[in-house]
Amino acid sequence: MRAALGLTLLMMLAACEGGGDPVQQALRDTAAANHSAATPETAEVDHSAHAPASGPTPGDRAFAASEAAMHAGMATASGETIDEAYIAKMIEHHRGAVAMADVALARSTDPEVRRMAQGVKDAQTREIAEMQVWKPAGR
Known part of the structure; x- marks a missing residue:
């Protein structure tokens, strides 16, 4: 928790030094991190595993x-x-x-x-x- 708070504060300070809105910069950074962490498996969910491959069972x-x-x-x-x-x-x-x-x-x-x-x-x-x-x- 402290590490996340520290990172957030550092991001806010860095954004302030650059003249940008620290909240908006933190949101952009988080979105970028989430986007880069998404893999093809998590980006699109394949629901076909839940359906029988050969149709309805007896x-x-x-x-x-x-x-x-x-x-x-x-x-x-x-x-x-x-x-x-x-x-x-x-x-x-x-x-x-x-x-x-x-x-x-x-x-x-x-x-x-x-x-x-x-x-x-x-x-x-x-x-x-x-x-x-x-x-x-x-x-």
């Missing part, structure tokens, strides 16, 4: 319909107020979670995944019912 395809239905439902769910829109969109989001849990329950053979999927289905179904009976305050 696991991805198993959830495609439930994901599409959830996104379509959320896109069309609306409300007059933030509260109403939130409830409408979250109901659709939870329905998507239940549909994905159903896929896992139907196709997974892992007992832990099945346990988690059943827990998600139970909790989300309960929360959907809770949100469906919600009424805005004052109504």
